[in-house]
Amino acid sequence: MYIIKVKGKAKIPDYIQIRDENFVLVAYFRADRPMKNIEKFGLEGKEKELAALIEQLPFGKLQKLEL
DSSP states (O other): OEEEEEOOOTTSOOEEEEEOTTOOEEEEEETTSOOSSGGGGTOTTOHHHHHHHHHHOOBTOOEEOOO
16 A cells, blocks of 8 residues: 655645555545544554654655555
8 A cells, every 4th residue: 555645735635645556546644633544555553653654654655655
């Protein structure tokens, strides 16, 4: 899977996109709110690691999600 942080503008907040190996969007959520249904993507128990990754992730740079 891949992750990208999208910069919001004005009243629109920053968002996180998680995409599968074919770059199909599988999750889209606000960067400042916890992700719901995290177990659906095999990331249960990795909430702290994901939050730390989101915090340091640069805007607009697609990265392979390795937790």
